[in-house]
Amino acid sequence: MNETLSQALNDQLNFELYSAHVYLAIAAYCSGESLDGFANFFIVQAEEERFHAMKMYKFLNDRGKRATLAGMDSPKNEYSSILDAFEHAYEHEQEVTRRIYHLSDLALNDREHATMQFLKWFIDEQVEEESMFDSIITKLKRIDKDSNAFFMLDAEFAQRTFVPPTTA
Numbered sequence: 001m002n003e004t005l006s007q008a009l010n011d012q013l014n015f016e017l018y019s020a021h022v023y024l025a026i027a028a029y030c031s032g033e034s035l036d037g038f039a040n041f042f043i044v045q046a047e048e049e050r051f052h053a054m055k056m057y058k059f060l061n062d063r064g065k066r067a068t069l070a071g072m073d074s075p076k077n078e079y080s081s082i083l084d085a086f087e088h089a090y091e092h093e094q095e096v097t098r099r100i101y102h103l104s105d106l107a108l109n110d111r112e113h114a115t116m117q118f119l120k121w122f123i124d125e126q127v128e129e130e131s132m133f134d135s136i137i138t139k140l141k142r143i144d145k146d147s148n149a150f151f152m153l154d155a156e157f158a159q160r161t162f163v164p165p166t167t168a
Contacts, residue, residue, distance in 0.1 A: 001063050001110075001112055001114075001115060002063060002110060002112075004106065005103075005106050005110055005115060006039070006060065006063075006106060007067045008058055008102070008106055008137065009056055009059070009065070009103065009115070010056075010065075010067060010068050010099070010104055010115050012056060012099055012103055013053050013056040013057055013067055013069075014017070014053075014072065015048050015072045015096070015125055016050070016052040016053035016056060016072060016074045016096075016101060017046075017049070017050065017053045017069070017072065018073070018075070019046075019049040019052075019092065019096060019104070020046040020047075020049035021072060021075050022075040022089070022092055022168045023042045023045040023046040023049060023089070024043070024075075024090060025075040025076065025077050026042045026048045026079070026085045027039045027040075027041075027042035027046065027068070027074075028077065029077065029078065029085060030042060030085070035082065035154050036154070036157065036158060037154035037155055037157035037158035037159075038070070038082055038085075038152070038153075038154055038157055040158050041157035041160050042085075042089075044160045044161060044162045045089070047162040048162055051162070052122070052125070052163055055121075059115075059118050061089045063114070063115075074086060075120055082140060083137065083140045083141065084132060086136055086137050086140060087137060089133055090130070090137060091135035091145070093126065093130050093133055094128045094130060096126060096129070097129075097130060098128040100119060100122045100123055100126055101123075103115075103118065103119055103122075104119045104123065104165060105163060107119060127142070129142075133141070138151065140153075
């Protein structure tokens with residue numbers, strides 16, 4: 001693996017950690033609004049992002065490259081609504097997808113087959129992530145001011161847990 005690809009993977013590792021930071025900030029917003037189910041949703045999302053970062057950490061080490069950590073910017077902490085928070089998260093996931101595609105392009109150009117295979121898992125994951133956020137945004141728009149449906153969704157999200165994939 002060349003240094004350009006190695007550095008790009010390190011950059012993504014750090015972006016995955018930043019993503020966890022983004023989702024914890026959204027969780028804090030939700031908690032501040034007494035929406036503990038929505039907060040739990042984003043806490044679980046943060047756990048997933050840390051899991052993704054550790055996959056990259058391990059891959060870099062397995063390939064004889066050193067994982068390096070960098071500082072991060074402060075995430076957005078204020079939102080006008082839960083819908084605004086989910087739309088922000090969806091845009092963030094779209095950025096993650098762009099970044100993963102860029103990594104995949106670098107690996108493909110270098111004919112770095114091990115990295116291409118490794119990144120396939122992330123590509124599949126991003127399809128799921130974007131679809132999930134898009135679906136939730138659609139539901140939030142549909143329920144609009146129906147407080148019963150809104151609180152049912154909050155209760156549903158309170159049950160969400162993170163279970164690391166066994167085949168990952």
